[in-house]
Amino acid sequence: MQDVTETKNSLPEQGLETAKLGIWAFLATEVLLFGGLFTAYTVFRIGQPRMFHTEYLKLNRLFGAVNTVVLICSSLTVALGIAAIRQGRQRMLKVCLVLTLLLAATFLGVKYAEYSEHIARHELPRTNNFFSLYYMMTGLHAIHVFAGMIALTTMLVLAARGKFSAEYHAPVEITGLYWHFVDLVWIYLFPLLYLIG
Amino acid sequence: MRNEFRMAAYRTYIIVWIALLILTLVTWGVSYINLGMGNVAVALFIASLKAALVALFFMHLRYENRLVWAFAILPLFFLALIIFGTLSDTMFRN
Numbered sequence: 001m002q003d004v005t006e007t008k009n010s011l012p013e014q015g016l017e018t019a020k021l022g023i024w025a026f027l028a029t030e031v032l033l034f035g036g037l038f039t040a041y042t043v044f045r046i047g048q049p050r051m052f053h054t055e056y057l058k059l060n061r062l063f064g065a066v067n068t069v070v071l072i073c074s075s076l077t078v079a080l081g082i083a084a085i086r087q088g089r090q091r092m093l094k095v096c097l098v099l100t101l102l103l104a105a106t107f108l109g110v111k112y113a114e115y116s117e118h119i120a121r122h123e124l125p126r127t128n129n130f131f132s133l134y135y136m137m138t139g140l141h142a143i144h145v146f147a148g149m150i151a152l153t154t155m156l157v158l159a160a161r162g163k164f165s166a167e168y169h170a171p172v173e174i175t176g177l178y179w180h181f182v183d184l185v186w187i188y189l190f191p192l193l194y195l196i197g
Numbered sequence: 198m199r200n201e202f203r204m205a206a207y208r209t210y211i212i213v214w215i216a217l218l219i220l221t222l223v224t225w226g227v228s229y230i231n232l233g234m235g236n237v238a239v240a241l242f243i244a245s246l247k248a249a250l251v252a253l254f255f256m257h258l259r260y261e262n263r264l265v266w267a268f269a270i271l272p273l274f275f276l277a278l279i280i281f282g283t284l285s286d287t288m289f290r291n
Contacts, residue, residue: 020265021265021268024268027269028272029274031273031275032275038213038276039279042283043284046287061225061228065225072214075214076210076213078255080207080210082209083207175205176255179257180256183255185253187251188219188244188248191241195225195229196237196240
């Protein structure tokens with residue numbers, strides 16, 4: 001009897017279904033974590049429209065657009081990697097994970113250049129509400145990108161050890177869902193901070 | 198046969214990726230045209246379109262069951278509740 005239960009619970013597909021619900025539940029808490037900041041943004045934007053209009057022009061729209069493209073490309077490489085391992089193609093998974101990590105590093109590099117530019121012009125978190133929100137929202141997002149890089153590196157190490165196959169690759173799928181979420185947050189941050197004011 | 202099936206999965210992702218790039222280009226271009234409040238509407242509409250593409254195709258929501266859909270939609274409902282609840286206070290203060 002006990003044997004039967006154990007076998008049942010360790011079915012690979014069942015493990016993946018459970019893990020998927022787990023990550024979606026986690027992403028729900030993440031929506032509300034960023035949601036607090038999106039709420040603050042809405043309140044301050046409505047309260048100080050003129051200040052937001054002059055301040056948003058100080059952001060580098062090109063950097064923002066480049067980083068959007070970088071994250072969209074990284075979402076593609078993750079999606080392709082998962083499609084590959086679903087067919088048991090380990091080499092392609094590894095290539096895709098390496099590309100994703102490189103794109104993630106590029107994103108943080110551009111973000112670093114952007115922050116440096118603002119700090120050089122004395123546009124700091126304490127400057128005004130717009131820059132407080134800008135640093136809080138993009139900073140929290142950058143922490144998520146960094147956390148994603150740790151998860152992706154872990155997947156790369158496991159993939160290099162040959163742990164994943166067409167039958168078992170739940171951790172890659174879960175990491176992929178998290179990474180797409182990080183992309184999703186940026187898809188909203190980019191227009192809200194860089195494009196409208 | 199198996200090869201064709203394999204390529205079809207990749208092709209969908211490439212098409213979604215190109216759509217996302219085009220939408221990014223459009224939203225970036227529109228931001229240089231002054232539409233007043235129209236800019237906010239266009240930017241948020243395009244962002245939501247992009248978000249839907251990422252969730253449906255890259256996050257495989259299209260192929261998921263109702264339970265996963267509920268997990269995905271419920272936080273958006275709560276987020277709307279938080280924003281509207283907060284605004285119903287802050288917008289009517291003197």
